[in-house]
Amino acid sequence: MSDRAEAFARRLDRDWIVTVTRREGGKLASRRVMQLALTRERPDIVYVFDLAVSGVAAAMWHKIRTGVPFVIDTGDAITALARQGGRRGLVGVAATAGLERAGLAAAAHVVVRGSAHRAWMADRGITASVIPDGVDTKVFAPRDRNSARAALRWPQTFTVTILGSSVWNPRLKMAYGWDLVDLLAQLTDLPVRGVLIGDGTGIERIRSLAESRGVSDRLHFAGRQPLATLPDYLAASDVCLSTQSNDLVGQVRTTGKLPLYMASGKYILASDVGEASRVLPREMLVPYSGARDDEYPSRLAERVRALVANPARLDAGLANVDVARREFDYDVLAGRVDRVMQDVIVPEPSV
Numbered sequence: 001m002s003d004r005a006e007a008f009a010r011r012l013d014r015d016w017i018v019t020v021t022r023r024e025g026g027k028l029a030s031r032r033v034m035q036l037a038l039t040r041e042r043p044d045i046v047y048v049f050d051l052a053v054s055g056v057a058a059a060m061w062h063k064i065r066t067g068v069p070f071v072i073d074t075g076d077a078i079t080a081l082a083r084q085g086g087r088r089g090l091v092g093v094a095a096t097a098g099l100e101r102a103g104l105a106a107a108a109h110v111v112v113r114g115s116a117h118r119a120w121m122a123d124r125g126i127t128a129s130v131i132p133d134g135v136d137t138k139v140f141a142p143r144d145r146n147s148a149r150a151a152l153r154w155p156q157t158f159t160v161t162i163l164g165s166s167v168w169n170p171r172l173k174m175a176y177g178w179d180l181v182d183l184l185a186q187l188t189d190l191p192v193r194g195v196l197i198g199d200g201t202g203i204e205r206i207r208s209l210a211e212s213r214g215v216s217d218r219l220h221f222a223g224r225q226p227l228a229t230l231p232d233y234l235a236a237s238d239v240c241l242s243t244q245s246n247d248l249v250g251q252v253r254t255t256g257k258l259p260l261y262m263a264s265g266k267y268i269l270a271s272d273v274g275e276a277s278r279v280l281p282r283e284m285l286v287p288y289s290g291a292r293d294d295e296y297p298s299r300l301a302e303r304v305r306a307l308v309a310n311p312a313r314l315d316a317g318l319a320n321v322d323v324a325r326r327e328f329d330y331d332v333l334a335g336r337v338d339r340v341m342q343d344v345i346v347p348e349p350s351v
Helices: 002-012 027-041 053-066 078-085 090-106 115-123 145-152 178-185 203-212 227-235 257-263 275-279 296-309 311-327 330-345
Strands: 046-049 070-074 109-112 128-130 158-163 192-197 219-223 239-242 267-271
Touching: 002 046, 002 330, 027 053, 046 053, 053 070, 053 090, 070 090, 070 330, 078 090, 109 115, 109 330, 115 128, 115 275, 145 227, 158 178, 158 227, 158 257, 158 296, 178 192, 178 203, 178 219, 178 296, 192 227, 203 219, 227 257, 239 257, 239 296, 257 267, 257 275, 257 311, 267 275, 267 296, 267 311, 296 311, 311 330
Parallel strands: 046 070, 070 109, 109 128, 158 192, 158 239, 192 219, 239 267
Antiparallel strands: none
16 A cells, blocks of 8 residues: 555655655554644645555544545455454454444545445445556566576476465465465476465465475465565566455455556466456456355366466467556556545535
8 A cells, every 4th residue: 555655646746745654553553643644744635545444543533623535545345354354253343344434434535446346335325436456567567587587596487476465364264375375286297386475474374285285395485575576576477366255355356466467468367356357358367256266276277287288378468568557557547546636625516
């Protein structure tokens, strides 16, 4: 979210004076930091990234004191996410639902990152604008695969990469990257390597799963990488995975990784869910059922096996570049943010 905020701030600085305030420390401390920033800066509008308690509470507090409106930019149906995650009890889920209701009701406008999320909001009487997760297409662009591998000291082996936070889900008993492990376990007869970029509470679980499936020597854990290094990692990859559950949690998402993959010209294998279903060609979409689909890795393995046999097909990923420039480039999205804020500050007269 910090990258998204900075990307918009840089592109809006001709017409707006923008101050970005980030969460620091715990929720209470972060709220105080944000409240102090609001008091000091005296903004005409507040733009809150994500339905998180610190930012929403600070924006609501400032609105009550000054009448200054705020916009909420959210990429998740947070109550459904809390239920799916299984890490919060009934009280925690109820508190999340209260935050979602209160924040959306108090916001002058809501921005979502997926078309299905906008439809879900509309069913609840909330008007929302779609401004998806974005990418700087000047930074993320097709690069030579072999040169990138040499720079990273990667072997010249068919590589399947997945990018994202890996958080252990105790209810579903999985974490991001589980599908990559199962895929590798079904392709032991082929020279296929996996790379997981990211950190989180699920990493050690994924590491243990890889050991139990006998593929730990074929799975590289790259850890969390700054945005500046990601273009090289993606360039060095043959196939990139984007897996979302086929329920409300996954259906409302774009996910930040998808625009990065597309702008880099990568061949993507994505679950046929959410914005991926809208922007990717059919050959890159893989059916996924429910919250956890244990058959999904087998479908992925079939697709990867076909690509290993016909690597020229990987060039189909280059067609994603123009779509990324049209749909997800921050230069385009910043214009939409500008219009949202202008409309909030100077609303259209009632007819």
